[in-house]
Amino acid sequence: MHLGFYSAWKGISWGVGYYYTRASGQQKNDRSWSFNINIPLGGPLSDSAVSYNTTSDSNGYTSQQMSLYGAVPTRPNLFYSVQQGYGNQGRGCNSSASLDYHGGFGNAQIGYRHDAASNQLTGRRRLGGRASARRHLRPDGG
Numbered sequence: 001m002h003l004g005f006y007s008a009w010k011g012i013s014w015g016v017g018y019y020y021t022r023a024s025g026q027q028k029n030d031r032s033w034s035f036n037i038n039i040p041l042g043g044p045l046s047d048s049a050v051s052y053n054t055t056s057d058s059n060g061y062t063s064q065q066m067s068l069y070g071a072v073p074t075r076p077n078l079f080y081s082v083q084q085g086y087g088n089q090g091r092g093c094n095s096s097a098s099l100d101y102h103g104g105f106g107n108a109q110i111g112y113r114h115d116a117a118s119n120q121l122t123g124r125r126r127l128g129g130r131a132s133a134r135r136h137l138r139p140d141g142g
Contacts, residue, residue, distance in 0.1 A: 032057035047071035
């Protein structure tokens with residue numbers, strides 16, 4: 001079951017959700033809630049927004065994530081995203097950053113992700129929308 005309230009006002013959107021899952025054969029039912037908000041920025045970052053999301057469940061797990069994303073000012077075909085997150089119960093911090101370029105001859109993306117288990121650098125390029133390449137680079141050479 002899911003109950004939620006989601007709304008928007010002057011470009012700012014937010015929501016609160018409650019989730020209840022009853023699984024047969026389980027000793028206890030799962031309950032969780034979430035909250036999220038998305039706020040567009042103004043001025044030179046008018047094509048950007050900041051968002052925040054948190055979830056918590058009946059097992060004590062809580063996660064939070066904050067993001068800043070949008071189009072690079074004066075470069076309407078170049079997009080960025082920066083994210084920082086945290087989860088308790090040993091999940092620790094995670095972060096990522098990426099740049100996406102959408103051009104007349106194709107698209108390209110470069111990104112970096114870090115979490116408790118790994119660091120990962122990724123790159124993709126797609127020419128004319130027909131071919132795609134992806135490569136994962138890890139600091140340990142793997």
